[in-house]
């Protein structure tokens with residue numbers, strides 16, 4: 001794994017130091033693609049060097065809030081073909097850099113404690129996509145449950161679905177963790193997910209109290225969100241009420257409830273209009289037609305996916321592309337990601353072909369097979385990226 005990461009870092013460094021990244025950025029800005037917006041997707045903030053990322057991005061891009069960037073992008077063109085969005089104030093001059101938006105999903109505590117503070121310090125706007133159910137419960141996110149349950153199990157052996165796992169054996173620990181994660185991830189209802197978690201915890205005799213977890217991995221609550229209202233560089237978006245993968249839900253009414261209730265909860269709780277939605281996990285296979293329809297009917301102006309790419313005025317506003325990154329990516333990798341060449345060169349495919357995923361190794365979790373949901377969006381499915389934060 002270390003060799004693979006070193007290899008990727010070397011490839012990125014070649015792009016970066018050969019001048020290819022600035023050339024690609026210039027070409028894209030001047031090319032036939034015309035106006036476009038890059039939206040980056042982070043999750044955790046306190047891993048790696050977020051400060052270095054923000055310094056790089058604000059130097060090379062015009063970092064805007066999500067609403068500002070998308071209002072400009074979708075502003076109707078004037079008669080001379082130019083975009084009719086308001087010009088930059090004279091004091092800013094004419095800024096020809098590519099617009100870029102920075103988003104964080106899930107509302108991790110370190111988004112409050114670290115990302116928001118840096119955003120204010122560096123005067124860089126960020127959008128946090130929040131999950132009110134977790135803000136209220138303060139429980140660990142479901143994608144940490146499998147690892148935590150197996151780690152904290154007091155039972156030495158457990159039998160599930162006619163298979164016995166010996167928790168003293170590392171191979172059994174990993175297999176059990178993967179089995180639990182697959183069941184949690186593809187739950188057909190939030191209630192089914194929660195009852196499965198409760199019964200599995202009981203079977204393993206694993207405590208549910210997350211106080212021994214790294215606090216930065218837990219969700220921040222309403223008190224922290226109220227405090228962030230005073231930060232002019234932070235805006236909020238909705239990320240469902242309980243973070244189910246919408247395409248896995250069997251009941252269309254629950255899809256609608258998850259999409260609508262989180263907007264209502266955030267608007268009532270924070271007294272702010274919520275314009276943007278982020279699909280949980282957000283790859284093509286995680287989103288179906290019911291979800292896109294529900295988002296439109298709920299009145300969101302924009303919805304973001306994790307389908308990689310940049311956005312043009314032709315991009316469907318409820319299926320906006322984002323580029324996934326993390327603060328522990330070296331700057332040359334971030335540079336290649338933001339300019340789009342990381343995806344173009346399909347290194348994620350290479351990662352998949354080699355059967356290696358650094359997230360899978362660090363978390364011990366791998367994405368399970370397809371669930372039984374139908375009508376999923378299949379545009380731009382990208383293999384790889386398995387086991388990334390959600």
Ligand SMILES: [Zn+2]
Nearest residue numbers: 105106281390
């Ligand atoms: Zn998420």
